Amino acid sequence: MKLNLFEDKNNTDEHVDVYYNNMRPFIRQLVDTFNSERPSLSGRPADEDLDDGEEIMLDPKEIYYLDHIDRKLFAYTKDGVFRLMNTLTACEEMLWNYGFVRVSKSNLINIYKIKQLKPDVNMKVYASFDNGERICINRSYKKSFNEYLQKMRRMS
16 A cells, blocks of 8 residues: 655645545545544543543554453553443444454454464464453354454455
8 A cells, every 4th residue: 555645835625535446444444534433432440430430532443352241341451451331242343344353252352452373272262462461262253253364464
């Protein structure tokens, strides 16, 4: 992909033209960003009371993974753990185009944050992140995970 930027001090009508032959996830992200439709998730630090805590807008690209525990959804970032008010299914639908894929009944992971994939016994695979955490890719989700990785590689 090629990017051309032109500065014209006399231009009064700024515009962006995007030429593509296939609406890949990366192109969709550009369009969403331009249209200010990039998804953001509202969360509160996990260690604070939901009624008293400060609400923070989380950028999906900063999230390593989402974890659903005891009917509560948490987002794990470099800066900490945040409680989300969304459902895991809603997040899956909202974030599939941004590199998030379901790897178990209770986890979505951001493929762009994976540092290493390591096979383990019983055909399990673990995704390791640069923050040192690991998430197991459940055997029943392994095929769809691999298909998603291949799709995203072709499209980026």
